Amino acid sequence: MQLRAEALQAHIAKGLKPIYTVHGDEPLLAQEAADTIRAAARAQGYAERKVFTVAGAHFDWSPVLNAAQAMSLFSERQLIEIRIPSGKPGKDGSEALQRYCEAAPEDILTLITLPRLDKTQLGSAWFLALDGAGVTLKVEPVERRALPQWIAQRLAAQGQRVTEGEEGQRALAFFADRVEGNLLAAHQELQKLALLHPAGELTFEHIEQAVLDVARFDVFKLSEAVLAGQTARVMRMLGGLEAEGEAAVLVHWTLAEDIRALKRVRDGMDAGKPLPMALREARVWGNKERLFERLLPGLKTRELARLLEAAQVVDGIVKGLRHPQWPAEPWAALQRLAMMLMREAAPKAAPGRH
Numbered sequence: 001m002q003l004r005a006e007a008l009q010a011h012i013a014k015g016l017k018p019i020y021t022v023h024g025d026e027p028l029l030a031q032e033a034a035d036t037i038r039a040a041a042r043a044q045g046y047a048e049r050k051v052f053t054v055a056g057a058h059f060d061w062s063p064v065l066n067a068a069q070a071m072s073l074f075s076e077r078q079l080i081e082i083r084i085p086s087g088k089p090g091k092d093g094s095e096a097l098q099r100y101c102e103a104a105p106e107d108i109l110t111l112i113t114l115p116r117l118d119k120t121q122l123g124s125a126w127f128l129a130l131d132g133a134g135v136t137l138k139v140e141p142v143e144r145r146a147l148p149q150w151i152a153q154r155l156a157a158q159g160q161r162v163t164e165g166e167e168g169q170r171a172l173a174f175f176a177d178r179v180e181g182n183l184l185a186a187h188q189e190l191q192k193l194a195l196l197h198p199a200g201e202l203t204f205e206h207i208e209q210a211v212l213d214v215a216r217f218d219v220f221k222l223s224e225a226v227l228a229g230q231t232a233r234v235m236r237m238l239g240g241l242e243a244e245g246e247a248a249v250l251v252h253w254t255l256a257e258d259i260r261a262l263k264r265v266r267d268g269m270d271a272g273k274p275l276p277m278a279l280r281e282a283r284v285w286g287n288k289e290r291l292f293e294r295l296l297p298g299l300k301t302r303e304l305a306r307l308l309e310a311a312q313v314v315d316g317i318v319k320g321l322r323h324p325q326w327p328a329e330p331w332a333a334l335q336r337l338a339m340m341l342m343r344e345a346a347p348k349a350a351p352g353r354h
């Protein structure tokens with residue numbers, strides 16, 4: 001049974017299932033989901049707790065299977081936690097988990113935690129066994145566009161709110177910019193606001209003075225921001241990536257790969273292929289597919305040729321070469337390349353319109 005994270009509380013209020021599997025790469029939400037399950041287990045008499053961490057392919061699963069079959073010495077009910085940090089239990093683990101799902105008695109509640117799983121893992125026999133025997137809960141990162149609302153909900157839960165109208169929206173956007181990609185830090189900043197200010201209304205100044213710039217940026221999110229033409233966000237993300245010590249070569253590869261993909265799709269369209277077919281052949285999926293669909297009708301081959309040439313120049317710069325018409329510093333060159341891509345990809349005005 002698959003369950004969304006926001007539905008967990010309502011689900012637990014109706015009673016606990018024997019096995020819960022929490023998977024995803026958002027540490028705060030995974031921790032909160034696991035804590036909710038643990039608290040419900042304690043409230044219902046699962047007083048004894050055993051924890052197993054699967055370390056590598058040679059992990060001995062026999063103690064886990066034995067624990068599921070043994071009666072507790074100290075309580076009638078026990079909570080067993082199985083942590084699989086790699087997300088790959090291996091062949092022995094796959095078989096063990098399937099046997100575990102068949103053998104776990106009613107007086108045992110099991111919590112299994114995993115990182116983000118790929119399509120193959122989600123379709124594996126061991127994961128399907130876990131899903132069939134209990135509840136699987138996927139925790140996903142909060143996207144930037146949803147972050148202000150997420151912050152507002154968290155503030156409301158601690159009795160606080162931003163001011164009404166434009167100022168409040170500006171405060172939430174400011175908060176989101178400072179904690180983007182780092183929900184653990186966002187949680188800490190929310191707790192700080194609860195300590196600094198009483199329940200009630202928070203002004204922009206309250207939030208500005210309290211919230212630190214703790215955003216963590218993702219190279220691939222930078223790529224989406226560039227394609228979406230979000231100039232201020234792109235400049236902030238480039239600065240953040242540089243400050244975090246990200247490799248300039250990786251940032252360049254990401255931007256250059258987008259340019260190459262745009263060129264491949266444009267070539268396909270020029271050859272008479274429908275846009276959806278050209279996107280599939282270029283292996284463009286998900287959010288980028290939607291962004292490409294918006295950009296490509298206005299992008300011409302000559303513009304993409306200029307971008308490819310610029311990407312080639314920046315490739316040399318991030319590897320230590322110089323170019324007389326480009327900045328010598330890699331991050332300045334990356335900023336210029338990102339600005340070029342955003343400028344060329346910006347929607348073009350229709351003929352005769354001003």
